[in-house]
Amino acid sequence: MAAVNGECDPATESSSSSSSPAVFNQSACDSARTLSEEERERLENDPVLVSDFKQQKLELDAQKNWDLFYKRNSTNFFKDRHWDHPRVSGAEGLQRGEFETQKLVMLEAGCGVGNCIFPLLEEDLNIFIYACDFSPRAVEFVKQNSLYCPERCLAFQCDLTKDDLLATVPEESLDVATLIFVLSAIHPDKMQKALENIYKILKPGGIVLFRDYGLYDHAMLRFKSGSKLGENFYVRQDGTRSFFFSREHLASLFHQAGFQTLVNEYVLRETVNKKEGLCVPRVFLQSKFRKTE
Known part of the structure; x- marks a missing residue:
């Protein structure tokens, strides 16, 4: 369920950009991005929330809206993510010597x-x-890929907030689970359930690798009035939704589900669109959490 911002994703996760944005000045830190006075006023002066009726409909139509997203974009929207390799050290990956000789078993959620x-x-x-x-529809695209091999990969449809992962994945069998731009697309009231679901299938000491939208990311500031669903929670024009995390809120969610924080930091960077002459601040959260022994 990899997410997109606004009408399209300016995070350079997308392969659909016509202007090839460049990235510079990337840094990791513990504090959130500081807003300008104009940005702060814009957020504070948008108290209007989407009606309860529309919010309920968005929740009911959530799967349909993501299916329509993949119908429109097919397999062409996102770039391949070679940086997600779980044997790479640092916050984007995992380095554990015992995996060098034994098979690594992982879940790519979303x-x-x-x-x-x-x-x-x-x-x-x-x-x-x-x-x-x-x-x-996304799962079918995975299965139709020429590289899909049932001996090495099992793709299946699942709602992390209500379907039991144990129906497909054995209990405490995973070394690693990834949540890459996934949790932000889930209603905040249901995020806890999704994390508890993943907790059950991780081995003791198993790792969750997390990357998602951080508080005050440029995409959050681009939403027009009438798009706000709740605190830090917005709806796009296509009906898909996005939440923007503070590191404190994210840590609280994982701790309540039984995880220990290993890494939890903001990644601040700027991207420039040379064609449009724009430079925008991006904010992501990049984290590692471990299932307690």
Whole structure:
């Protein structure tokens, strides 16, 4: 369920950009981005929330809206994510010596059309990946990929907030689970359930690798009045939704589900669109959480 911002994703996760944005001045830090006075006023002066009736309809139509997203964009929207390799050290990956000789078993939650799965399978022969997505259409795209191999990957449709992962994945069998631009697309009231669901299938000491939208990201400031669903929670024109996390709120969610924080930091960077002459601040949260022993 890889998410997109506004009408399209300016995070350079997208392969649909016509102007090839460049990235510079990237840094990791513990504090949120400081807003300008104009930005702060814009957020504070937008108290209007989408009506309860429309919010209920958005929740009921959530799967349909993501299915329509993949119908429109097919497999062409996102770039392959080679940086997600779980044997790479640092906050974007995982380095554990015992995995060098044994098979790594992982879950890609919100796999989309496989932009993370297939680079991983190509780079690492000693790995098995469970891959699930909210959208049945996205799962079908994964299965239709020429690199899909049932001996090394199992793709299945799943709503992390209500379907039991144990129906497909054995209890305490995973070394790693990834949540890459996934939790932000889930209603805040249901995020806890999704994390508890993943907790059950991780081995003691298993790791969740997390990357998602951070508080005051440029995409959050681009939403027009009438798009706000709740605190830090917005709806796009296509009906898909996005939440913007503070590191404190994210840590609280994971701690309540039984995880320990290993890394939890903002990644601040600027992207420039040379064609449009624009420079925009991006804010992501990049984190690692461990299931307690």
